[in-house]
Amino acid sequence: MPPKRKDVLKSISKQNKRQQKTPETEYYFLEAANEHEHSGGKWRAGDAEKALRFFRKAIDAYDEGLKRFPTSFDLAYNKANLEYQLTQDARLAPQLGNILDLLHEALESHRLALNLNPDNADVQFNMGQVLTSLAESLIESSKTDTDAEPNKAIAKSFLKDAVQMFSKCLARQEHDYSEMQQQIEEANAQEADGGVSIDPSPPITGVASDAMDTSSTSSDAPGDWATVLEPVTPSDLLETVVAHLNSLSTLVSISFPTDASTLDRLSEIATPLITTKIPQYISLLPAPSIESQNTTGPSLSLSIGPTASSDPQTPIQDDALLAAATFRAALLESSYRSGLLPFATYSTHLSTAFAPLTPPSTTALTPSTVNTLSAHADALIAFASALMDTLSSEPASERVKAQATALSRAQTFLARLTAPASAVKLQPARVAEIFLARGDLELSRLRITSEANAKGVLVKNAGVFFRGAKAWGVRAGGETKIAEIKAAVAEVLKAEIEGNGDGVVRLDWREGEVDDVLRGMVEEGIVDVDTAEKVRGVILGK
Template identity: 30%
Template sequence: MPKRPHPPPTRRKKTPKAPETADEYLAVAVDLEESGERWRSGDVAKSGRFFLQAITAYETTLARYPNNFDARYNRARLLYTLTQLPLPSTFFPPTSTPESRLITAIQAHKECNDQEPDSSDVLFNYGQTLASLAELYANKSFDTDDVETADQELQRLTQAKAAFENSWEVLKQCLAVQEEEFKSTLAQSQAFNGVEDYDPADTDAMGEEPDGGVRLPSDSFPSGSGNGNDTARRRNSTASSHSSSSSLNNTQWAAIVEPTTKLTLLDTALAMLEVHTNILSLATPLTASKLFSQQYIEQLTGTARVTIEEYILPIAASLHSENILEGEELSEHETEAVLHHANYLTGLAEVKYYLGFVDMSVWEQEVKNAFAKYCLFAGNADNDGNTNNTRMVDLSTSWMALCDLSTAYTTIATAIAAQDPSRAWRLAGLASKGLAEATKLAPEKGKPEVYLARGNLELVRSRIPVEAAEGSRGLLRKNAGVYYRGVVTASTSGMIGAVEGGRVKEVVEEAKVKEMLIRVEVGDAAAGKELVGSGVEAATVRRIVRAAIDEGVFGNSMLEIVG
């Protein structure tokens, strides 16, 4: 009998070595976090699971090394990241709520700030987390059958106002730190420009490692710098990531830190102004006088004016004059700055109207002026009187600005519909025209929200008590249904990523429910059954219907359909 060959050796997975040092513990967590980032655009749930594992790994690091700032910072940032991902409620434990998750993230950032008070990265993320909590309070919940009383509404809005104010204070501190960093960057740049050129081939002054790394001589560091970890930090618009590098055999390594630039200052200043705008947006005709006094509005406008006139507009103007940016990137930043300014002005005009400081004509004119062409700076005139290099920002070329202008006009129309229906009808028409233009300019991933806005606006127009609306009410609501179906069609675009898809899913669900409600109104018996079996969760259907009734575009009878 022939000899049987030996079976092939069994391949066993190599057991990873257990971490022993702080850097090794941190490396495990960073690897998990990076895995989550890789899945973020394709599978949000899988990305979230990796982030949860990374958070646990950072907590393990902190349990062993409680003073490890990198682990503490990254844990806080990931806790906030999880609150912003479009994850279903079933992803989290039953006891976890959006509010509790944000409060946990806020506490984590506070701990980071306590450990390193002058970290602009921590302060920026801390401020954004507080703003997210404020937005949660600001949005009325329709998840329960309980009707919110006037006192409960005021309490909720007061909570939101306080959280926004805390956010602004933190961002203000962040901007102060960044200004000092920016001055330091300029000083270092000027000092560097004064240094004589050196020969890169000369390795006497700067040692060269076999792997190509550059080793600084020991006298490049002040006495007592030690051999501790040098932390390399990178700052993004809303989040930053920290990782550590260890020192071996007394080798000193240079940490490359991204400098603070004018764009960094602009990002923070815009975030501060957005917080002010969001505070103003809390006002309603019934709550404005209880939330805001004249003195409060004067203080708010004073601080906002400083942010606008000393930071946002001058920095935005310098992006071109100092050749900081060019082309499409320059245009985007200039438009963003002017649009933030416009939205703040419209929010301020709305509150002033509710408080009785201005009438509806002034309110309308303020909105029109806010979105007019804006001159960032005027160029120099030549001998013939022609002005060169003038920078004008035209918000009518931005689909997002057109949507915001439409929202502003719709807000006025809704507020004055009973007392001046003719003006309300005209303004709603202007809003409709703006959204039509926005549809042409919006990218594929933005079209679902534009179509939803157009459908909602048609419902608003159909409720304005003027002859034109009453005569075409059926047509307007039919048009709304067409736009809602357009939402569903536009949502299938391949340009929409996984994270964006989470928001689009909410838009599609709202469109589906409202389109079916319109069909129910005209007696389509099948629509009610389709609404129940539409694939949208029953709780979501009830929430959308309650919100629509609260907005006044559907009657209370619709609640009977959804149960």
């Protein structure tokens, strides 16, 4: 999931400071923030339903405010942002229902906010995020949906809109950053001429005549208001570039088969971001503080939901470099699948894209290296899948060998992340995802392995990994049905190889879920159609 700009409470705080409001509109901010606060703090098992009630009450407070003040950008912005953050919290997913419907609601709310303030960079960024998430959800649903092609077309449209939105956001931020630097230079020039010294580090602000309480829990009426404009930082610029490249990567990844001109156009958008803007913005970043360098070791948090304030963040420059490598990998895959380059070139350029970022096996894991290993493994899996799916005049034996090498390397990378010393430092939901990927990898390797002994080891490993995914999913409090069904698939394949069906699990009462999972496995190239049909018959007793 693309990195998110900010959590909801910080967003509410920022909006309260930045915009000038009346006491009446502030009431709805405080009501919504107060309801949201009830759902925060320590998260315990079983709290999702209770938290969701508070979130919905917060949204109701914003709706009530917008009825009275329909032109309030602040209310519209914060309602839209809260709706989107809800869809991104994995802890609430089982309670939310249809995520696509909720994302559409968030999109409409962002459109309202954008209509009220078309030049606001924050709402432009967040709307780009919503559009990207909508596209990704459609792509994911297409794996088990009979309307795959229509969904893919809609996803492309959302992604094109997201790319345009991020372009507008970056242009706005660059303009604001340039203006801020000019003001700082003018202030420094005045100081050099004997004027009053001006500290450029705080936000550019008007001064309020009275002190006031902006706490989300305050029920007192606020005093006089000031308009506070938070300056754009190099980190903000890099964050927008990362989101921009992520949306471009997703667009490229679903744009095959296509012609060279289409891929060239997308590459032309990404190239200046990668070759010019990322190095430029990184050079503007302040030197890391001594405090940030004195760490006791990695403490990783890779939840797909909003991150708690105490969790460490990856350095934005690392995110930007990884986003660039990920885009290059997506472009290579789409080019190969479209018949525009040989697999040897694909392989070489893929290694080049990740070589500067992938840590040696002896390197201690940090949040950045975890992200890099995951992304590199994904790229290698995509490489092997592309070679398997694409018709080619190149020697089959060479392509199979390249697939095996890529899948083996990907498994090695993911194994580092699920080692006991590493797994305990990751969010349980993230570990569950990695174990699922490891099981899928073993079944993919099974398809290209001819040795009987190797096949037995691969299906056993797959079963172990899928059961591990279920265990970690339970620990995360999330859904485990995919892991359970895939574990049953592995058991059927193991029984076929060993000639012993005693351990096969029957899931005839879950026919619809089994069909969805098997359809997705075929779509991803994990098993072929014949194998899926055979496994289905055993699991469902048909």
